[in-house]
Amino acid sequence: MSTLELDIARIRAEFPILRQRVHGKPLVYLDNAASVQKPKAVIDAITECYTGYYANIHRGVHLLSERSTVAYEKTREKVRAFLNAASTQEIIFTRGTTESINLVASSFGGQTVKAGDEILITGMEHHSNIVPWQLLCERTGAKLKVVPFTDAGELILEEYERLLDGPVKLVAFVHLSNALGTLNPARQLIEMAHARGIPVLVDGAQSIPHLTVDVQALDCEFYAFSAHKIYGPSGVGVLYGKKALLEAMPPYQGGGDMIRLVTFEKTDYADLPNKFEAGTPSIADVIGLGSALDWVNAIGLDAIAAHEHALLDYATVQLSEIPGLKIMGTARDKAALVAFTMQGAHPHDIGTILDREGVAIRAGHHCAQPVMQRYGVPATARASFAVYNTRDEVDVLVAALWKVKEMFEL
Amino acid sequence: MNDLRDLYQEVILDHNKRPRNFRILPHPTHHADGVNPLCGDRISVYLDIEDEVIKDITFQGAGCAISSASASLMTEALKGKPIAEVEHLFDAFHDVVTTDCECPKGLGKLSVLAGVRDYPSRVKCATLAWHAVRAALEEHKEAVVTE
Ligand SMILES: Cc1ncc(COP(=O)(O)O)c(C=O)c1O
Numbered sequence: 125m126s127t128l129e130l131d132i133a134r135i136r137a138e139f140p141i142l143r144q145r146v147h148g149k150p151l152v153y154l155d156n157a158a159s160v161q162k163p164k165a166v167i168d169a170i171t172e173c174y175t176g177y178y179a180n181i182h183r184g185v186h187l188l189s190e191r192s193t194v195a196y197e198k199t200r201e202k203v204r205a206f207l208n209a210a211s212t213q214e215i216i217f218t219r220g221t222t223e224s225i226n227l228v229a230s231s232f233g234g235q236t237v238k239a240g241d242e243i244l245i246t247g248m249e250h251h252s253n254i255v256p257w258q259l260l261c262e263r264t265g266a267k268l269k270v271v272p273f274t275d276a277g278e279l280i281l282e283e284y285e286r287l288l289d290g291p292v293k294l295v296a297f298v299h300l301s302n303a304l305g306t307l308n309p310a311r312q313l314i315e316m317a318h319a320r321g322i323p324v325l326v327d328g329a330q331s332i333p334h335l336t337v338d339v340q341a342l343d344c345e346f347y348a349f350s351a352h353k354i355y356g357p358s359g360v361g362v363l364y365g366k367k368a369l370l371e372a373m374p375p376y377q378g379g380g381d382m383i384r385l386v387t388f389e390k391t392d393y394a395d396l397p398n399k400f401e402a403g404t405p406s407i408a409d410v411i412g413l414g415s416a417l418d419w420v421n422a423i424g425l426d427a428i429a430a431h432e433h434a435l436l437d438y439a440t441v442q443l444s445e446i447p448g449l450k451i452m453g454t455a456r457d458k459a460a461l462v463a464f465t466m467q468g469a470h471p472h473d474i475g476t477i478l479d480r481e482g483v484a485i486r487a488g489h490h491c492a493q494p495v496m497q498r499y500g501v502p503a504t505a506r507a508s509f510a511v512y513n514t515r516d517e518v519d520v521l522v523a524a525l526w527k528v529k530e531m532f533e534l
Numbered sequence: 535m536n537d538l539r540d541l542y543q544e545v546i547l548d549h550n551k552r553p554r555n556f557r558i559l560p561h562p563t564h565h566a567d568g569v570n571p572l573c574g575d576r577i578s579v580y581l582d583i584e585d586e587v588i589k590d591i592t593f594q595g596a597g598c599a600i601s602s603a604s605a606s607l608m609t610e611a612l613k614g615k616p617i618a619e620v621e622h623l624f625d626a627f628h629d630v631v632t633t634d635c636e637c638p639k640g641l642g643k644l645s646v647l648a649g650v651r652d653y654p655s656r657v658k659c660a661t662l663a664w665h666a667v668r669a670a671l672e673e674h675k676e677a678v679v680t681e
Binding site: 257418469470471472473477480487488489493496502503531533534 | 537538541542547549551572573574575576596597598599600602655656659673
C-alpha cells in the first residue's frame, strides 16, 4: 500500500480494551463513529491527574491547583495547534460537539437571528446540528432551510447556491457525515457562504479523527468537535470560534469562572475563553484530550487517514460482493465508514447476529433520521473504522454478514 | 450459532418472512402507532372491536425480525379474544421476554419469543406491537414510544 504504512499490531497493543473476547470471539470493534476506544496513554494521563495533581483550576493559590491549571491550559494550546487556530482565546472547552453547537445557537443565534431570517443546514446533519437550530427558529421566528443531496450522498451545490441567496444568517454543515461517510467540500461551501457575507459553523465531530483540519485555511467562523471521537475521553468537546465574533457574543451560561467582577447590580464578564466556560469543567478529561492529541500527532493524522482509507476501500469491495447488500452513501469523497442495508434482514437483526460473532457495529438511524427518510429506510447498519482496525477484521465482518444471510435464508 | 437459534427460532423467521394479518383495516374501531426510537421502527395496529371482543386485528409497518414476528404472532393470539384478556396476556408475555420465569400456560406460540430475555436490547422490539395495541385500546391518539 502506501509509504505511510503503520505498525497496526503495535498500535492495537496500546488499547487494553481490544484484547478481550465477546461471546467467546475476539472483539472486532467497528463502531468507532459512535465513539472510539482509548489508548493507554490517555487512560494513564487521566489516572495521573487524579492520583498526582488534581485540584480545581483557575482559583487556587496552592501547588496542586497550579499544576492542574497548567495542564488544563496546556491542552488548550495543544488544541489550538491541532486546529491551527490563531489564538488559544479561540478555543473553548465544552461537553462535546452537541454543547458547542448549542452554545453558538444560543449565544450567536440569540444575538443575530430575527424573525424572517434563515438558518441553512444540509439534509445529512446529525440531530445535534438540527435540533439546536430548530429551537432557535422557534424562539425567534426564523426559518430552517435544508440543502438537499443526491442519491450518492453528495450535496447539490446549485441548490446550495440558490438557498444562500435567501436571508441566511448562518450556514451550519457537517464536515464528514456520520450516516453516509460523505466528506463535504468544506472549503468551497465556506467560500460560497462568505461571498455573501454569511458566517459558517462546521460540525467536525466525525472529521476531526480522520483528516487534518486547519481552521484558518478553512476560514470557518466556528468549528465543533468531541474528544471522545479522537481517542480522548467522553464529556469534553471543543468549540473553535473566531475571536472577534466570540468577543461580541453574549455568554452562554452564567456562573463561576466566567466573570471578572460580580456585584448584585452588574457582572463584568471574563475575557475569552473563560467567558464561555462557566463552572468547574471536566478537568481531568480535558487533560485526557491533550494526551489524545499528542498520541494522534505522534502517529500522524496523514498516516492514520491513509490506513483508514485503505480499509474503507477494501471493505467497500468486499461488502459489494455480498448479494442483496446495498451501500448507502457512495460519494466520490468518503472517509472512514460504510453504511449499508441487506435485503431481507433488518439492521437491528444484523447487529445482534454480528455481536454474537464478536463484531460491534451500529444499527439504527445514527441520530440522522432525515437521512433515513431521504432513502426511505428505517435504519441502516454501519461499520466505521479507526487506526487500530485491520483487513482481517473486515474479513471477520464479511464472514459474519454471510452468517446473517444463512440465518435468514437469504 | 446455537444460542442465536434460541432467539431466531423457525417460527419467528417464518412470521418475519410471511407476517400474518399484515394489512390495513379500512374502518378500524381502534388504531395506534408504535415507534421504537432506538431503531426507527414503526408499527401501526388496527383493531375491529365489537361487543368488547376483538373481531379482527391487523398491523402494518417496517421493523426487525423480532418486532415483525412478535406483531404477527400477537395478531394471531388476540384475534377473537375479549379485550379484557389483553392486559392479562400482555403481562404474561412481558414476563416471558424479560424474566427467567417458567412460561405460563395459555401463551401458546407467543412463548417462542422467550429467547429475547437473553438480549435485553431487543425486549423493546418484542413488545412494540403490544404497546401499540394497549395504546389503541386506551384510544391514545399519539404514537406510543417504547421508552
Ligand atoms: C456528525 C456528528 N455531529 C455531532 C455529533 C454529536 O457529538 P456528541 O454526542 O459527542 O456531542 C456526532 C456524534 O455522533 C456526529 O457524528
